[in-house]
Amino acid sequence: MEDPETLVVEEDFPLFSNSFSSKKPQNPPPPQSQNPSLVSKPPNPTESTESDSGSLTFSDLGLAEWAVQTCAALGMKKPTPVQRHCIPRILAGADVLALAQTGSGKTAAFALPILHRLSENPYGVFALVVTPTRELAYQLAEQFRALGSSLHLRCTVVVGGMDMINQAQVLAQRPHVVIATPGRIKVLLEDNPDLSFVFSRAKFLVLDEADRVLDVGFEAELRVIFQYLPKDRQTLLFSATMTNNLQALHQLSANRAYFYEAYEGFKTVDTLKQQYVFIHKNVKDVYLLHILSQMEDLGIRSAIVFASRCRSCHLLNLLLEELDQSVAALHSHKSQSLRLAALNRFKSGRVPILLATDVASRGLDIPTVDLVINYDIPRYPRDYVHRVGRTARAGRGGLAVSFVTENDVHLVRAIEAEIGKQLDEFECKENEVLADITKVFKAKRIATMKMIDDGYEEKAKERKSQKLKTLAEKGLLKRKRKNKKL
Numbered sequence: 001m002e003d004p005e006t007l008v009v010e011e012d013f014p015l016f017s018n019s020f021s022s023k024k025p026q027n028p029p030p031p032q033s034q035n036p037s038l039v040s041k042p043p044n045p046t047e048s049t050e051s052d053s054g055s056l057t058f059s060d061l062g063l064a065e066w067a068v069q070t071c072a073a074l075g076m077k078k079p080t081p082v083q084r085h086c087i088p089r090i091l092a093g094a095d096v097l098a099l100a101q102t103g104s105g106k107t108a109a110f111a112l113p114i115l116h117r118l119s120e121n122p123y124g125v126f127a128l129v130v131t132p133t134r135e136l137a138y139q140l141a142e143q144f145r146a147l148g149s150s151l152h153l154r155c156t157v158v159v160g161g162m163d164m165i166n167q168a169q170v171l172a173q174r175p176h177v178v179i180a181t182p183g184r185i186k187v188l189l190e191d192n193p194d195l196s197f198v199f200s201r202a203k204f205l206v207l208d209e210a211d212r213v214l215d216v217g218f219e220a221e222l223r224v225i226f227q228y229l230p231k232d233r234q235t236l237l238f239s240a241t242m243t244n245n246l247q248a249l250h251q252l253s254a255n256r257a258y259f260y261e262a263y264e265g266f267k268t269v270d271t272l273k274q275q276y277v278f279i280h281k282n283v284k285d286v287y288l289l290h291i292l293s294q295m296e297d298l299g300i301r302s303a304i305v306f307a308s309r310c311r312s313c314h315l316l317n318l319l320l321e322e323l324d325q326s327v328a329a330l331h332s333h334k335s336q337s338l339r340l341a342a343l344n345r346f347k348s349g350r351v352p353i354l355l356a357t358d359v360a361s362r363g364l365d366i367p368t369v370d371l372v373i374n375y376d377i378p379r380y381p382r383d384y385v386h387r388v389g390r391t392a393r394a395g396r397g398g399l400a401v402s403f404v405t406e407n408d409v410h411l412v413r414a415i416e417a418e419i420g421k422q423l424d425e426f427e428c429k430e431n432e433v434l435a436d437i438t439k440v441f442k443a444k445r446i447a448t449m450k451m452i453d454d455g456y457e458e459k460a461k462e463r464k465s466q467k468l469k470t471l472a473e474k475g476l477l478k479r480k481r482k483n484k485k486l
C-alpha cells in the first residue's frame with residue numbers, strides 16, 4: 001500500500017483556491033457573547049483552548065432558538081470546544097479547516113451552522129457532505145436528521161453498493177443535504193447530465209475525515225465533483241489528523257481559511273487505558289479468544305477487533321464462529337447490504353464483538369464499545385489513533401489492547417512517539433491463556449477449510465484485478481510505481 005503521507009495535492013487543486021480569488025479576507029465572527037477570547041482572537045493555528053469560553057451556550061454561538069432547543073432535546077448541554085470555535089466562524093461565512101479528535105462533536109460543529117443557514121432560506125441542494133466510507137455517510141445522515149428534526153429536513157445518502165437509478169431519482173428531487181462517498185457521487189454526476197444542476201446553488205461543501213478524502217485515490221473524484229459546485233460556496237474541512245495534503249491546502253489558501261486545531265500533539269484521551277501484549281504470531285488467536293471470553297467478567301459491553309486485511313478479518317470471523325463466539329464482521333470485501341447489516345447487529349447489541357478492517361476505524365460513534373483490540377498493529381500511527389478512538393468516547397473510560405509480535409516493534413515505537421506516551425503491559429497468566437491452544441488450533445484448521453470452500457480467495461483475486469483495472473483507467477498505476485521508487 002502506498003503511503004498517503006508522501007502525496008501532496010497539486011497547486012491547482014480547486015478546493016479553497018477558487019473561492020478565495022473572489023472572496024474578501026474573512027472577518028472574525030460577529031460578537032455573540034461577552035467572552036473576549038472567542039470574538040476578538042484572530043485565527044491561530046496553535047489555538048487549543050479547553051479552558052477559554054467554556055461557559056458559552058449554543059445560543060451564545062449565534063444559533064437559532066430551534067437549534068438550541070434541538071441540542072437540549074438531544075442531551076447536548078453545552079458546546080464542545082470544536083463547536084465553540086467553529087460554529088461562529090461558519091455562521092460568519094468563513095471557510096474552515098478543523099482538526100479535532102473523533103468523538104469531539106465535530107459533526108455537529110458543521111451540521112448545526114449549515115442547518116441554521118438552511119432554515120433561513122430552505123432549498124436543495126444546500127449542502128454536499130463528502131466522507132470516505134459508506135458507514136460514516138449513514139452515521140452523518142443520522143446526525144443531520146436528528147439535529148434537523150424540527151426542519152422537515154430532506155437528507156439523502158449516496159454511496160456505492162446501493163441502487164444507482166434510485167439514487168439519481170432522489171437527487172433529482174433536490175434534497176436539502178446530500179451525504180456521499182466520492183466515487184459514487186462522481187459516477188452519478190457524470191452518467192446523468194440532467195443532474196448537473198442539482199448542486200449548482202449549493203452553499204456548503206464539507207469534507208469529513210478530509211485527510212482520507214484527499215488521499216490520492218479520491219483526488220480525481222473530487223476534481224469532478226468541484227466542477228458541479230458553485231465557486232462562492234463555503235468549504236469546510238474536518239479531520240482528526242493533519243497530513244501533508246491538508247497542510248498544503250492550508251498554505252495554498254494563504255492561511256485565509258479559519259484554522260482550528262484541538263489537543264495539539266495529544267491525540268488519545270486520558271480515560272483510555274492503552275496496553276500491549278508481546279506474543280508470537282502463532283498464538284494471537286489464543287490470546288484473542290482468552291480476552292474475548294473474559295468480556296463479561298470485566299464488565300466490557302462490546303468490543304471491536306481490528307485486523308489489517310479483509311482476508312484475516314474474514315478468517316477471524318469463521319474462526320470465532322467455530323469457537324461459539326457471537327461476532328459480526330465489517331470489511332470492504334462484503335456487499336454494502338451485508339456491511340450495514342453487520343454494523344446494525346453490533347450497534348443494536350445483538351452481537352457484542354465486531355471484527356473490522358480500517359474501514360471501521362474512523363469516526364464510528366458507538367457508545368457501548370469498551371474495548372478495542374488491535375489483532376494486527378496498523379502500519380500508520382494515525383490509524384492506531386483512529387482505531388482506539390472507537391472507545392473511551394465523550395469522557396467515558398475504555399481499554400485498547402494491541403497484539404505485538406517481534407515484527408511489529410518498530411510500528412509500536414512509532415505509535416508511542418505519535419501519541420506521546422508508552423503503552424502499558426497487558427497483564428495475564430500465560431498458562432491460563434494457553435490452556436485453550438488445542439481447541440483454538442483445531443478451530444483454525446476448520447475455519448481455513450471453510451474459507452477454501454466458500455471461494456473467498458477466488459473472489460478476492462477477482463476484486464483485485466477489477467481494482468487494478470479501475471486504477472489503470474484513472475491513470476494512477478504509473479504514479480504509484482513512481483512513488484514507490486522514491
Ligand code: AMP
Binds near residue numbers: 075076077079
Ligand atoms: P462526533 O465527534 O461528531 O462523532 O460526535 C461524537 C458524539 O458526541 C455524538 O454521539 C454526538 O451526538 C455527541 N455530541 C456532539 N456534540 C455534543 C455536545 N455538545 N454535548 C454532548 N454530546 C455531544
